[in-house]
Amino acid sequence: MSLVNDFGAAVLRQLDPELAHGLALSALKAGLGGRSDPHDAVLATRVAGLDLPNPVGLAAGFDKNGEALNGLARAGFGFVECGSVTPLAQPGNPKPRLFRLSEDRAVINRMGFNNAGLDAFAHRLERRPREAVIGANLGANKDTEDKAADYVAGLVRLRGLADYFTVNVSSPNTPGLRNLQGRAALDDLLGRLAEARGPEPLFLKIAPDLTEAEVAMIVDACVAHDLDGLIVSNTTLDRPDSLRSAHAGESGGLSGAPLKDKALTALRWAHGASQGRLALIGVGGIASGADAYARIRAGAAAVQIYSALIYEGPGLVMRIRRDLADRLQADGFRSVQDAVGAR
Secondary structure: OOOOOHHHHHHHOOOOHHHHHHHHHHHHHOOOOOOOOOOOHHHOEEEOOEEEOOOEEEOOOOOOOOOOHHHHHOOOOOEEEEEEEOOOOEOOOOOOOEEEEHHHOEEEEOOOOOEOOHHHHHHHHOOOOOOOOEEEEEOOOOOOOOHHHHHHHHHHHHOOOOOEEEEEOOOOOOOOHHHHHOHHHHHHHHHHHHHHOOOOOEEEEEOOOOOHHHHHHHHHHHHHOOOOEEEEOOOEOOOOOOOOOOOOOOOOEEEEHHHHHHHHHHHHHHHHHHOOOOEEEEEOOOOOHHHHHHHHHOOOOEEEEOHHHHHHOOOHHHHHHHHHHHHHHHOOOOOHHHHOOOO
16 A cells, blocks of 8 residues: 555644655655546646646645655646745744644645755756656745845746746745735836746746735736736635634644635636636635636636645545546536636
């Protein structure tokens, strides 16, 4: 039996969260993840020029250093996003910094972009599996004076090594990072990235804690600077009254089930503002085929999952794929693309 299966996931949930994460990553690096079922033809889709075998991706944060890409490529995802990576290696925030909110099917993290830096990341991407669609999530070092320069450095160093890039300006765990979502700072950042980018699609990952007007402004800025899409959304700083876990008061970004409605609302705003001008990827609280289908019908061309895997196990990927294919066919859609924004 594979160490990285639903039973193994249940065992890992009994351990310290960061230790469990490290063990799961090690198992995938060792080739213990197994292989998924063949892809259903109805799920094949195209997003910002990327041909995906299915629209269910792995969100950034699980494989920060691109260490387990071969194992993840066999796990059934349509695409895998690794990172966030910063130009210089950094340890991140002090431990403990990762908390399960089991009663709420949620996670709080304040990792702080802990990673081994661009050079180590690039070296691993040079040996990546070429049959998989791999994205690189770019961050900025905590102590850098020019955060935009860090994103440009990441884009230039990794050009040609990843299939697409995501600019992460929405993590709540790096001081000042979310300020880059303001129009003046965003125009400066996106203008510099536009000059440095290659042919790979470029996405911006935004926070769920924005107003509808702020989302519309970000959409306009992305269109003005020829970005390809938005990833909606990152973790939230909100703490809903519904939270029951003893860890609910921990600082950091909240993900998982309590983020679902907030992320879906932000996606609908982005879809309304973009009017098809940007490809949208929905993430946040997706834990079933029904959740994934709701994001697609709300305007997402693809979705990403992460926190739900902690509670549902890696078999969740195949369950979402099967259910999504059934829902598309039951509603008469011949492809994922036909269902995008069809609510």
